[in-house]
Structure formats: C-alpha cells, structure tokens
Amino acid sequence: SKKIVIKIGSSTITSKDGVINKKFLDSLASQVKSLIDKGKQVVIVSSGARIAGVSTLCRWSRKEDVNYKQALCAIGQVELMDSYRIIFNKYNVHVAQILLTREDFNDSSRTLNIRNTLFTLLDENVIPIVNENDTVCVEEIKIGDNDMLAAQTTVLWNADLLIILSDINGIYDKSPVEHKDAKLIELVDNIDELEKNISIGRSSSFGTGGISTKLKAARLVNKFDINMIVANGKKDNIIEKLESGEEKGTVFI
Ligand code: ADP
Numbered sequence: 001s002k003k004i005v006i007k008i009g010s011s012t013i014t015s016k017d018g019v020i021n022k023k024f025l026d027s028l029a030s031q032v033k034s035l036i037d038k039g040k041q042v043v044i045v046s047s048g049a050r051i052a053g054v055s056t057l058c059r060w061s062r063k064e065d066v067n068y069k070q071a072l073c074a075i076g077q078v079e080l081m082d083s084y085r086i087i088f089n090k091y092n093v094h095v096a097q098i099l100l101t102r103e104d105f106n107d108s109s110r111t112l113n114i115r116n117t118l119f120t121l122l123d124e125n126v127i128p129i130v131n132e133n134d135t136v137c138v139e140e141i142k143i144g145d146n147d148m149l150a151a152q153t154t155v156l157w158n159a160d161l162l163i164i165l166s167d168i169n170g171i172y173d174k175s176p177v178e179h180k181d182a183k184l185i186e187l188v189d190n191i192d193e194l195e196k197n198i199s200i201g202r203s204s205s206f207g208t209g210g211i212s213t214k215l216k217a218a219r220l221v222n223k224f225d226i227n228m229i230v231a232n233g234k235k236d237n238i239i240e241k242l243e244s245g246e247e248k249g250t251v252f253i
Pocket of ligand 1: 012168171198199
C-alpha cells in the first residue's frame with residue numbers, strides 16, 4: 001500500500017494513568033519515518049485529547065458535563081500535538097494539525113479544501129494528524145468516535161489502507177479481556193456474517209468506540225474497496241510486521 005491512514009486509539013496513545021505514552025509515540029514516529037523513506041504517504045488520526053486534558057488538569061470532577069468534556073479536549077489537544085511535534089521532530093518529520101467535524105464531510109467545498117490541504121502537506125512530507133474538532137461538536141452531533149473519522153478520512157483521501165491500532169491483537173469471537181479462550185479472527189470478508197458470530201464486550205476504560213464502531217468503519221472503507229486492519233499498537237514495529245505478514249491482526253477485505 002502506498003497511501004496509509006493510521007488510527008491511534010486512546011488506550012494506545014496513553015498509559016493507564018492517562019499520561020501520553022512517549023515510548024509508544026517514539027516507536028510510531030520511527031515506523032512512520034521508515035514508511036516515508038520507502039516512498040509511502042501516511043495520515044494519522046489520533047485520539048487521546050480528552051484523557052490528556054484530564055491528566056494535565058489532574059482532576060476528574062464534572063467529567064460527564066458536556067462543556068467540561070469539550071474544555072478537557074481543548075486543553076489536551078495541545079498536550080497531544082506538543083508530544084507529536086517534539087517526538088516526530090527527533091526523526092526529522094514535521095507534523096500538522098487538522099481538526100474536523102462530521103459536517104465537513106458532507107459539504108463539497110469543505111471536502112475539497114480538506115483534500116487540497118492533505119495533498120499539499122503530504123507533498124511536503126509533513127504528517128497530517130487528524131482529530132475531531134470537539135469544541136464545535138456537541139456530543140450528539142459528533143462523528144462519534146475516531147474510528148469513523150479515520151474511515152471517512154481514508155475515503156476522502158482515497159487511501160489504499162486503513163490501519164486501526166488498538167490495545168488488542170484484533171477482533172476476537174468474544175471479548176479477550178473477559179474470556180481467556182477468545183479466538184482471534186484473522187480475515188473478515190463478510191461483516192454481517194461476523195456480527196452474527198461474535199460477541200462484543202465492553203471497551204477499555206478510555207476507549208470510546210469499542211468494537212462496533214470499528215466494524216462500522218470497516219463497512220465504510222470496504223464499500224470503497226479499501227482494506228482495513230485492526231492490530232495491536234503496543235507490539236514493536238507492528239506496521240512493518242503487518243506488511244511482512246509476521247503479524248496478522250484482523251484484516252477486513
Ligand atoms: P480504542 O481506544 O483503541 O479505539 P476501544 O477500547 O474502543 O479501543 O476498543 C478495544 C477494546 O474492545 C479492547 O481492549 C477489548 O477489551 C474490547 N473488546 C470487547 N469485545 C471484543 C471483541 N470481540 N474482540 C476484541 N476486543 C473486544
């Protein structure tokens with residue numbers, strides 16, 4: 001694949017206490033750098049703003065209040081981008097911030113502008129880092145989660161592959177956290193069939209989407225003949241290993 005969208009889940013970008021996981025970001029930066037060196041183009045969709053906001057302020061109060069949540073995202077987005085900027089710069093890679101809402105994908109002049117900005121950044125070898133613009137989104141009108149934002153970005157950019165990095169090796173027949181004997185599903189060519197045959201447990205404490213939004217994202221990109229992979233972001237060199245076949249994750253074709 002030449003054009004790759006990589007989505008980073010909240011539980012992957014932050015450690016247990018909500019602090020941004022610098023070790024993970026460093027490994028991501030080095031993997032993205034080697035993809036660029038191979039002539040590939042990468043767009044990152046990153047979660048984690050709200051959690052970073054929580055750990056910045058060191059308080060959890062009023063966390064269900066919508067405006068408070070939006071404020072936490074605004075605070076955390078800066079922390080998040082700051083970490084991306086510093087760590088990617090170590091590998092001589094520049095990053096750019098793109099904040100989007102669902103409406104942006106329904107408006108043709110906006111999608112044209114987004115596409116043009118993406119193309120220009122990528123021509124300059126700058127990595128766009130996309131996140132939802134939480135300030136202008138009330139909970140109900142949000143894209144909902146970054147799995148769908150990543151899928152919409154993948155389609156808009158006409159990428160070849162969407163890689164969703166989470167804290168699990170892929171999609172299992174039942175929740176791997178609750179069931180020790182859960183089996184990894186390596187290939188999905190029929191999402192309706194898959195949905196009938198698996199059970200979906202709770203998502204991780206910081207995750208928002210869970211498995212059902214990942215299936216929704218897969219449906220969208222597959223409709224445009226684009227493959228999607230769910231894999232474990234915590235494994236060393238996961239992107240390279242996926243490309244070489246050493247690691248499989250769950251592939252949606
Ligand atoms: P992210 O923040 O990376 O988007 P989520 O927490 O939203 O991740 O979703 C991943 C979590 O979903 C896993 O950590 C796992 O505990 C849970 N889960 C529930 N059911 C399943 C299943 N059938 N297969 C895989 N993971 C599952």
